[in-house]
Amino acid sequence: MVVVWMLMILVWRMLSKMLRRFGRWALVMPVAGMAAALFGLNVWTAATILLALLLAVLLGLVLVGWRQAGRSGALPVAMLGAGICGLWTAASLVRSWGAVGFSMLNAFTIQAVVRGPAQRIVVESPVAASVHAAGPAVAKLRGLVVAPPGKGANFNWSGPSWRVYYGRAARVARPHVVILGHGLWWGRLLILGSLLLLAVGLWLSPRAVADLRALITRVAPRLERWRREGNWGILLVPVTSFGLTIFGVRPWTIAALVAAVVITIRWPRLAADLVPLVLVVFAAYGFMLVSRWVPGPTVLAAPQPTQFGAISVDSSQTSLLAGVEASALLAFGAWLFPRTIGAHSRAKPANGHEVELAGRVQRLTETRGHALDAAAAELRRIERDLHDGAQTRLVALGMNLRALERMLPASPEAARALAAEAIETSARALSDLRLLVRGIYPPVLADRGLGHAVRALALDTALPVELDIDLPGRLAAPVESACYFAVAEVFANAVKHSAARRIHLRIEHADDLLRIEVSDDGVGGADPAHGTGLSGVERRLGTFDGILAVSSPPGGPTMIAMEVPCRLLSPKTSSCSGTG
C-alpha cells in the first residue's frame, strides 16, 4: 500500500513538473500515448485521435468562454469525477479483456452478463469476420441463434450469471438480459474519453481552485466575525447527538436532543455554556468505559460491548481507541471553557445584551489603542518629514535670500547664481510638501472620494488594474482614507512581491457595508502575520470595525477581502469603472 502511494506521489510529481514546463498542453501527450497503446498506430487510429483532440479543443474553447464568465467552479470537479469514474469502470472491465486477449479485432467483442432465469437468448451477428476471429465457439453465433439457458457451445456458464460472446451490432432480445459489458471497443473509448475528461478537468482546475478560494475569502470575514462573537452555542445539537452513538435512539435521548434544539434557539448563551460541560461529561463516560476493559484481577466478567462515537468498544484494544476519542472530546471541551463559560463569568452580565456590550468594549479598547498608536506614528512621520524636508529647505532659502541681498550691490553675477539656487530650493520644498501631502491625504481622495482616488491609484500602478467600482456616494473621510491606503498597500505588495500580470479590484457598498476585494494572478504567499504591511492595514481597518481576510497560498493566486461597516454620506448617481 505504502509503495503504491509513493508511486502515485512520484507520478504526480513528474506530471506536475511536466505541466509546469510545457504548460497544460502537456496533458495531450499522455492521452495520445495511451490512445496509441490501446489501438495500435495506423491511419484509422491517428484520424480518430485527431478527431477526439479536435473535439477536446472545441470543448476547451467553449469552456474557456465559460470560464471567463467565471462560472466554472463545479465543472472541472465534475469532469475530474466523471473521468475517474470512467477509468474505474474501465479498470473493472480489464479482467474480461484478459480472457479474450488484447488485439485490434477483439474490439468487436461485446460481453453480456445474463442474470436470472433466461428462457432464450436471441443473438444476431451480421459481421462475419469479427465473429470468426473471436474463435470457433463464437463463430457458431453467426446468423440467428435461439438457445435455452445452459445449453449450446456458444454459452459459457460462469457462476450465477450467463456470459455470452457475440458479434458487433448484436441485439439481445429478452428484457431480463442485462448487458453489463461494453467490450473492448467501448472500453477503449471509455478510457480515451475518461482521459480527455481528466485532462480538460485538470486544465480547468486552477480556475476552479481559484473560484473556491474566492468563495472562502468571501465567507472568511463572516466566519471571523462569528468566531469573534463566540457563537459556540450552535455546537450544542451536534454534541448532544454524540449521545445517540452511546445510548442509542431512546425516548430520553431524543428528548435531550429536542431540548438542545430549544436551548440553542431560545437561550444561545446557555447553549454555549452547555457545550463544554456536555463534552466533558461524555469524555468522563468514555474514560469509564475504558477503565472497565483494563485487564487485571478486578475484571470478574467480560463487560458488555458498547458503542462510543465512531468506535465499538468490545476489547481492551478498541477501548484504548475510545480513550483517545474521549481525550479529544476532553481537550475540545477544555479549549472551549475559557471561550464560553469563562468569558461569560468574567463579564458577569445580566443578559445577552450586556455580553455583547462587554465584547464590544473590549474590542473598542483594543482598536482605540491601535488607532492612537497609528495616529502617533503618523504624526511623528509628518513631523520628521517636515523637519528634514520643507523646513530645512525654507531655512536654506532664507539664508540664500539674505546672502543675495548682501551681494546684490557688489557682484550682480554671483547674486544671479544665488537667485537661481533660491528658486531651485523653493521648487524642491514645494515638491517635498507635495509628496508629504500625498502621503497624508491624496488630493483626488479629498476632491472626489474613494472611487476616483482608487482609479487615480490604478493609473499610477505599474500593473494593469481591472476596476469594478460600485460606490454610489462619499463615505466618512477617515474610512475613505483608511480604505485608500489599504488598497495602496495591497497594490504595492502585488507589484513588489507577487510577480502578477494583472490586478483585479472590486469595490461595492451594500447594506451599510463597504466591501473591497483585490485579487492578482501572482505567486501568492502573502501573510498578514509576517511583515508589517498587511497587519498595519488590518489594524487600521479594525479602528472602523473593519475586517481583512487574506487567501494567498504559495503558488498563488492572492485574494484579499476587506469589509468595513459604514454609511454613505451623499448618494450620487454616477459610478465609475474602467481599466488603467
Next chain:
Amino acid sequence: MQVVVAEDLFLLRDGLTRLLSAHGFQIAAAVDTAPGLLRALLEHRPDVAVVDVRMPPGFADDGLQAALEARRQMPGLPVLLLSQYVEELYAREMLADQMGGVGYLLKDRVFTDNQFVDAIRTVAGGGTVLDPEVVTKLVGRRSHDGPIARLSGREREVLELMAEGRSNTAIAQQLFVTEKAVSKHTTSIFTKLGLAASEDDNRRVLAVLAYLNS
C-alpha cells in the same frame, strides 16, 4: 490676447495678473470662485483661461469642473489648469474631448515665466501642454503592449516633449538634432499611432492622448 484668470488666493491671483499683463496679455477678468469662473468664461469668451483646480465653494476640484462645463458649452475653449498637484486622472478628463487647447501645470512652473507664458500661448493656439511631472510618471510606468510599444526610443522621447507642449523647434534644441529630423520623427509617430494626415495640432493632441492611454 484676452485671458480670464481664476485663483482664489489673492496673492497668487494678483501675481498672475501682473505677470500676464507684463507679457502683453489683456486680463478680461480675474475671479476667485468656480461659479464666477463659469460666468466670466461664458461672458468674455477669452482666448485662454488660466484656472486653479481647487477653488471655492467646494474647495475640491471645483475649478476643473467649471472648466469642463465651460468646454462643454464652448467646445475647444483653451484652458490652462494650475494646481499644487498634477493628477493623471484629471489630465485624461480634460483631454477626453480630443479638442486640444488644454494645459495642466504645477503652480511651481509659474516661477519660470518664459516657459509659463509659452505654455499659455501654446494652449491658446490649440496645443496640449502637460506638466513634466505627469510625463515623467508615464515614462516611469512599465509600458504595456499597444501602439506606444512600437515606437523607437528616440520617437518616444519626441512624444514626451510633444506632451509637454514643445514645438518642433524646441524639441530639436532639446535633443540636439535638426528640426528636419524631429519632423521626420513626428511623422513616423503619427503613422505608427495610426493618426491620419490632418491638421498638425490636432494630431499632436491625439498622439498625446494615445500616450496617456498606453
